[in-house]
């Protein structure tokens with residue numbers, strides 16, 4: 001019954017605290033039983049006018065104290081069991097996310113991950129801290145009470161013991177329905193979270209297109225679906241609690257009535273009747289409580305399914321068979337790739353990125369240029385063909401080794417919500433002020449940084465939203481320059497930058513190409529005019545390659561593109 005071995009196995013340290021929780025609870029029960037027995041004996045003695053000894057009074061104080069301390073420790077161990085489990089689970093999910101790396105979105109959406117990490121794990125608090133210890137305690141307690149009541153009334157003890165399993169039976173009966181409802185509940189919750197995050201991120205765009213009202217309605221509908229699901233969960237829980245109460249009170253009443261009959265026949269004393277009546281209630285409390293925890297824990301179980309889905313997600317294979325020789329060229333050899341395995345995106349692509357060279361990829365939108373960059377960064381795996389760095393196949397090197405020698409600046413390079421300095425230091429932790437200054441100058445950002453009151457220590461806001469689009473791109477560029485890798489890929493890295501700054505940046509990129517292997521992807525053909533080799537892509541294929549002069553002389557695809565762009569962009573002549 002919801003004893004998930006895998007989940008428990010993941011949280012080994014919690015086991016110890018769960019056992020201690022059961023022990024503390026059981027000692028509290030023993031103290032409680034002793035107190036009730038004491039009261040029963042006390043009544044019996046009162047009737048026969050017998051005196052209560054001082055020792056007996058002291059023992060009562062001892063039992064009361066024992067119960068108080070055990071309850072205190074019960075709370076403490078229960079909290080430790082759940083805290084430990086939560087830390088362990090979050091740690092596992094976090095490490096998994098790191099291993100998944102840039103592939104994490106292929107497993108689930110961002111908001112889903114946040115929900116699993118925060119809410120999902122939180123839902124398991126009751127499972128570890130309450131439900132599991134209560135499960136074992138609920139087996140132990142009725143047996144203990146059975147043994148205690150047995151000497152007073154065999155019949156009452158037997159009736160009580162037989163009635164107790166009716167509670168777990170009723171729980172099992174509703175479990176099937178509960179599972180289905182909870183699965184839908186989580187699905188609805190996750191949909192709502194995803195829509196909320198997306199709407200929040202795209203709020204400006206929605207407002208610009210006057211679509212905010214429509215989205216508002218859609219979100220209202222999803223919120224309404226979630227409300228209905230929540231109500232279903234609550235009513236299911238309430239109904240099952242009612243059933244459990246019926247069994248618990250009915251069972252306790254049956255035990256008490258049996259004892260009453262025996263008392264009326266003079267088979268037991270009034271004190272014993274009181275003991276049985278008080279202990280009858282105790283008989284059902286643990287199972288009844290287990291039932292209440294059960295529903296909350298069920299929610300946690302549904303969350304754990306999602307946690308396992310993340311933990312079981314296939315990780316990119318990270319083999320480290322070879323070491324890169326940075327002075328060698330990188331080559332794509334007849335590479336084929338598709339995102340969904342149905343629509344081919346790259347077809348037989350071959351190209352080379354050579355050290356101390358500027359290599360460019362140009363081509364119409366959607367021709368697969370950024371996909372080449374993603375494959376070079378090992379975000380995806382090549383389906384057919386090879387990518388090699390010298391003789392070393394990319395499949396034989398880890399991403400971390402690759403990232404030590406290669407960096408990418410793209411239109412969506414992420415700016416962290418810290419300061420300009422911290423964003424830069426991500427690339428090189430021990431960068432000197434001089435190195436930072438040079439990187440900022442090359443990226444045409446130093447003037448802006450000097451104009452800021454807090455300079456490098458200016459916060460840039462979440463995702464760099466306190467900066468302009470161009471400033472963000474320049475900061476990403478400065479960061480890449482500071483990283484100083486042997487291979488640098490610029491994918492539309494200057495698309496948001498004004499022409500004057502752009503020219504200066506392209507000068508810097510050309511300068512970098514004198515010592516590094518630089519790959520640029522740019523729509524503006526004027527920027528790549530002086531590249532050592534330009535690859536022209538069309539519908540996933542490299543249709544031409546060569547220098548600007550040779551390609552232009554070919555009068556083919558590149559020629560057509562240059563002329564078209566010149567027509568549109570008469571301000572700057574390409575040829």
Ligand SMILES: Nc1ncnc2c1ncn2[C@@H]1O[C@H](COP(=O)(O)OP(=O)(O)OP(=O)(O)O)[C@@H](O)[C@H]1O
Nearest residue numbers: 339340345363364365366367368369370371372523
């Ligand atoms: N993550 C993805 N999942 C599925 N399909 C994708 C994904 N990224 C890109 N594609 C598809 O792959 C094709 C090539 O996209 P890619 O971004 O490589 O083109 P591109 O030449 O860089 O285009 P652009 O110049 O507009 O940036 C497109 O048809 C696009 O729809």
